[in-house]
Amino acid sequence: MAETTTIVLVVFLIGAGCIIAFMTAVALSSLGKPLPQAEVSRMGYAARKWWARILGVAVIIAFAVSVPWFPYSGAKVLGSEQHFKVVAQQFSFTLPPSVPSKTPIVFDVTATDVNHGFGIYDPAGKLVAQVQAMPDYVNHLRVDFTTPGKYVVRCLEYCGVAHAQMQSSFEVQ
Amino acid sequence: MTTTLDPRELSAARRVMWTYLITGFAIFALMILIGFSMRMEQAGWIAYAPQTFYSLMTLHGIGMITAVAVASMGELWYLMRLETVLDERLAYWAWGFIVAGAIAVVISVLAGQFGAAWTFLYPLPFVGTWWPSWATGFYLIGVALVTIGWMMWCTQMLGCVLSRYGGFRGALGWDYVFHRRAFEQSGRTPPPPQAYAALVAAVDGVLTGTIGMIIGVALIVHWISPSVVIDPLWAKNLTYFFGHAFANLTIYMAVAGVYVGMPRYADREYHTSVALAVAWWGTLVFVAIAYFHHLYMDFVQIRALQYIGEAASYLSSIPTALVTVYGSLMLVYRSRMRWSLGSLFMFGGLVGWIVGGFGAVLDATIPINSDLHNTLWVPAHFHTYLLEGVVLFVLGWTFMMLEERSGSISSAAVRWLVGLGFFGGGGLFLLGFYIAGAEGVPRRYAVQPAPGPELSGLASVGVIILLIALVIVLVEAIRLAAIARRRTA
Ligand code: HEM
Ligand SMILES: [Cu+2]
Numbered sequence: 267m268a269e270t271t272t273i274v275l276v277v278f279l280i281g282a283g284c285i286i287a288f289m290t291a292v293a294l295s296s297l298g299k300p301l302p303q304a305e306v307s308r309m310g311y312a313a314r315k316w317w318a319r320i321l322g323v324a325v326i327i328a329f330a331v332s333v334p335w336f337p338y339s340g341a342k343v344l345g346s347e348q349h350f351k352v353v354a355q356q357f358s359f360t361l362p363p364s365v366p367s368k369t370p371i372v373f374d375v376t377a378t379d380v381n382h383g384f385g386i387y388d389p390a391g392k393l394v395a396q397v398q399a400m401p402d403y404v405n406h407l408r409v410d411f412t413t414p415g416k417y418v419v420r421c422l423e424y425c426g427v428a429h430a431q432m433q434s435s436f437e438v439q
Numbered sequence: 440m441t442t443t444l445d446p447r448e449l450s451a452a453r454r455v456m457w458t459y460l461i462t463g464f465a466i467f468a469l470m471i472l473i474g475f476s477m478r479m480e481q482a483g484w485i486a487y488a489p490q491t492f493y494s495l496m497t498l499h500g501i502g503m504i505t506a507v508a509v510a511s512m513g514e515l516w517y518l519m520r521l522e523t524v525l526d527e528r529l530a531y532w533a534w535g536f537i538v539a540g541a542i543a544v545v546i547s548v549l550a551g552q553f554g555a556a557w558t559f560l561y562p563l564p565f566v567g568t569w570w571p572s573w574a575t576g577f578y579l580i581g582v583a584l585v586t587i588g589w590m591m592w593c594t595q596m597l598g599c600v601l602s603r604y605g606g607f608r609g610a611l612g613w614d615y616v617f618h619r620r621a622f623e624q625s626g627r628t629p630p631p632p633q634a635y636a637a638l639v640a641a642v643d644g645v646l647t648g649t650i651g652m653i654i655g656v657a658l659i660v661h662w663i664s665p666s667v668v669i670d671p672l673w674a675k676n677l678t679y680f681f682g683h684a685f686a687n688l689t690i691y692m693a694v695a696g697v698y699v700g701m702p703r704y705a706d707r708e709y710h711t712s713v714a715l716a717v718a719w720w721g722t723l724v725f726v727a728i729a730y731f732h733h734l735y736m737d738f739v740q741i742r743a744l745q746y747i748g749e750a751a752s753y754l755s756s757i758p759t760a761l762v763t764v765y766g767s768l769m770l771v772y773r774s775r776m777r778w779s780l781g782s783l784f785m786f787g788g789l790v791g792w793i794v795g796g797f798g799a800v801l802d803a804t805i806p807i808n809s810d811l812h813n814t815l816w817v818p819a820h821f822h823t824y825l826l827e828g829v830v831l832f833v834l835g836w837t838f839m840m841l842e843e844r845s846g847s848i849s850s851a852a853v854r855w856l857v858g859l860g861f862f863g864g865g866g867l868f869l870l871g872f873y874i875a876g877a878e879g880v881p882r883r884y885a886v887q888p889a890p891g892p893e894l895s896g897l898a899s900v901g902v903i904i905l906l907i908a909l910v911i912v913l914v915e916a917i918r919l920a921a922i923a924r925r926r927t928a
Binding site: 270271272274275277278279281282285286289292293295296298299300301303306307310314317318321322325328329332333335336337338356379380381383385387391392393394395396397398400401402403404405406407420421422423424425426427428429430431 | 489490493554556560562563566567568569670671672675705707708714736737738739742745746749750753754757760761765768769771772773774775776778786789790793794797798801804805806807809810811812813814873874876877878879881882883884885886887888889
């Protein structure tokens with residue numbers, strides 16, 4: 267998990283670079299010898315057929331690949347795994363002091379006052395999992411910890427004056 | 440453009456447009472300074488009490504969205520006025536409601552220190568507040584007034600589009616798409632591209648404005664009588680339904696100016712095609728349902744809605760990538776493009792829209808969203824297509840008007856400076872958000888964990904460069920406006 271955001275950032279930067287380069291090239295083409303619009307349209311529409319296919323396929327593949335990774339397995343694992351209650355309130359978390367590693371666990375997350383976010387950062391400081399902490403509802407967040415150590419919890423939903431200080435931690439053993 | 444308006448009607452229409460545009464730019468100028476100060480605060484260059492930071496964050500959010508909405512509304516109103524009859528008085532009433540709402544919001548934040556963020560997510564406006572209760576009321580009523588003004592504009596737009604093009608069937612171009620031969624043989628033509636923007640903005644605007652009013656009224660009732668409680672999940676759905684569409688529609692309104700302006704700069708023709716019509720049908724639907732991505736991390740949300748959210752978020756990029764931006768590239772490719780500030784802004788806006796959209800699509804992928812939700816990645820992508828998208832579209836339209844009326848353009852040196860400032864400085868500003876987001880730095884933190892502050896400093900340097908470019912833009916606008924005035928005098 268820790269490296270996913272690095273990959274996302276790199277993918278984004280490469281993608282953005284390609285988009286900018288391509289669009290700049292199109293813009294610069296207007297400085298050269300002009301082509302009649304009918305000619306450009308003919309070429310453009312032919313190329314668009316392929317562009318449409320590429321986009322369509324990319325969207326379908328991305329969707330299909332992402333589904334198995336959805337974090338909503340909660341309901342399925344309820345009952346069999348170890349549960350830990352998490353309560354968020356302005357401006358602190360009530361947490362278990364420690365949880366076991368290498369065994370599936372479920373955090374039952376709720377809040378008593380306003381919306382908060384339960385964001386777990388691993389010992390290296392990377393965000394590894396999160397879920398909203400909402401009054402009147404319990405969200406089940408399933409996490410399998412592999413590395414023991416101190417995990418920091420930060421609030422990930424704006425909740426008022428000390429939102430940025432709303433932080434806690436637990437030990438993974 | 441050929442127009443059937445007589446000079447008096449034309450100048451009345453222009454007055455409406457400039458009223459909206461200048462209002463938008465004035466709010467924008469103030470909000471950008473507030474944004475700059477927030478970024479400097481996050482860098483540790485200046486110090487704010489957290490209350491001040493969050494109040495200013497609230498004002499910046501609602502103010503910016505209102506600013507770009509008002510400016511885009513003025514632009515699109517004028518474009519549609521060239522197509523059909525629109526009553527100026529109604530446009531001024533809508534404008535009046537928006538300005539009244541904006542004033543109420545400013546009072547609520549500056550005098551009352553309201554700071555529940557512009558998304559006013561229930562129950563935050565009422566719990567653990569440092570502002571007086573009247574400030575909450577002022578804020579909610581202010582946003583309601585803005586929404587009423589927006590809905591008045593939408594209703595007027597809807598009425599005119601439907602009567603001008605023959606009901607929904609005509610305005611959507613149904614027969615044009617499905618019975619093309621008969622349609623064309625009868626000598627009819629489909630609505631022009633800008634009319635699709637107007638239709639979609641109007642329909643989705645009325646729909647989501649209504650949703651906004653429902654949650655707004657619920658909150659105002661709770662404000663008056665706290666014993667009336669609201670379901671937090673229901674509130675979240677309605678709030679984001681409204682907020683997402685309001686912010687998103689500004690792009691679709693402003694891009695109408697590109698449909699009209701780009702062909703003029705490129706000296707080419709641009710007409711409605713079947714692809715364009717169908718693309719806007721898609722946009723009509725996706726803008727309304729993509730908001731589910733704001734609730735990805737609410738695991739209690741109905742599961743199917745999460746799937747719909749991801750699908751709609753992906754699909755909403757297709758009309759843009761396949762039709763609007765692609766079509767514009769075909770206009771520019773090996774054309775006799777006249778590059779001026781106006782055309783540079785329009786083209787740059789398309790780049791920003793696509794780049795920001797790419798950042799958004801990544802974030803709209805649920806497993807990735809687990810790592811990016813409510814990190815600075817979110818302001819990263821929306822600032823990309825708002826600052827380097829909508830704002831540039833509106834600036835592009837404004838400069839096209841100024842250039843045409845003054846008969847002159849800015850020098851190449853000015854264009855380079857502005858381009859470098861906007862994309863170099865702006866790029867640096869955005870990069871700060873993107874990297875911090877990938878590092879897991881949360882959004883809406885007055886004081887950020889590492890590496891937030893360092894990146895905020897880097898971003899602030901980018902903002903300074905951008906601000907210099909904006910000052911040059913302002914000077915150029917005034918210069919061109921003065922020439923235009925002399926020419927007409
Ligand atoms: C150079 C110009 C700008 C600067 C320096 C700036 C700065 C900021 C900063 C520092 C934040 C808070 C980020 C966080 O920690 O969560 C923010 C949030 C925001 N900005 Fe901007 N911004 C600029 C332009 C814009 C524009 C053009 C728009 C819209 C048209 C905009 C709309 C927003 C919105 C909606 C928020 C979210 C507020 C919230 O989280 O409640 N900004 N901006
Ligand atoms: Cu919080």
